[in-house]
Amino acid sequence: AQSVAQPEDQVNVAEGNPLTVKCTYSVSGNPYLFWYVQYPNRGLQFLLKYITGDNLVKGSYGFEAEFNKSQTSFHLKKPSALVSDSALYFCAVRANNAGNMLTFGGGTRLMVKP
Amino acid sequence: SQTIHQWPATLVQPVGSPLSLECTVEGTSNPNLYWYRQAAGRGLQLLFYSVGIGQISSEVPQNLSASRPQDRQFILSSKKLLLSDSGFYLCAWSLGQLRTGYTFGSGTRLTVV
Numbered sequence: 001a002q003s004v005a006q007p008e009d010q011v012n013v014a015e016g017n018p019l020t021v022k023c024t025y026s027v028s029g030n031p032y033l034f035w036y037v038q039y040p041n042r043g044l045q046f047l048l049k050y051i052t053g054d055n056l057v058k059g060s061y062g063f064e065a066e067f068n069k070s071q072t073s074f075h076l077k078k079p080s081a082l083v084s085d086s087a088l089y090f091c092a093v094r095a096n097n098a099g100n101m102l103t104f105g106g107g108t109r110l111m112v113k114p
Numbered sequence: 115s116q117t118i119h120q121w122p123a124t125l126v127q128p129v130g131s132p133l134s135l136e137c138t139v140e141g142t143s144n145p146n147l148y149w150y151r152q153a154a155g156r157g158l159q160l161l162f163y164s165v166g167i168g169q170i171s172s173e174v175p176q177n178l179s180a181s182r183p184q185d186r187q188f189i190l191s192s193k194k195l196l197l198s199d200s201g202f203y204l205c206a207w208s209l210g211q212l213r214t215g216y217t218f219g220s221g222t223r224l225t226v227v
Contacts, residue, residue, distance in 0.1 A: 032212055032215075034216075036215075041223060042221060043120075043206075044206075049214075051213055088156075092215070092216075100208055102215065106156065
């Protein structure tokens, strides 16, 4: 069975500082990995994905994530946080033999303070 | 381009009343469709998914049901709402092997009073 862990319920950073939101996964086979962002009372929006190729993936709003196969991690990063980045972030994974289902992590709330 | 529509955006319903939430997808064919519930702004609970017309898989036993009467239409229903049905309901669609992930609707905030 596949699983995703987001070990931090909340991450607090100051505006202008770098941010990291952690994600680790467990799947059999090669994973498809995704990050989504959710603003209050909105649906989830796609940020970035890793399917294959370069381990460093760049996405929307200046976010990036690095696929680390040996550590089974896909941490979300941004060099300089903005107050407007404050939101709920979800990591998701699909094993390559898992058909059409994503497994989501529990979400991490990012708070960026001015 | 593909779009997903979900309505209504907010709904306040009394306990014991029926429920019908609708989700439609445009610009694609044979999508996989999903209903999720999110409580208290946290994790996502998969309620139902469908890979084709009339094909519904239920992930958790509950007071809700789903139907897919047309290829791009997914309906979430209840005959009698419970207080515990309150939450934020999200519809999503995907294609094939998920290389593009899920696309989510804007959600429905349901409050049962």
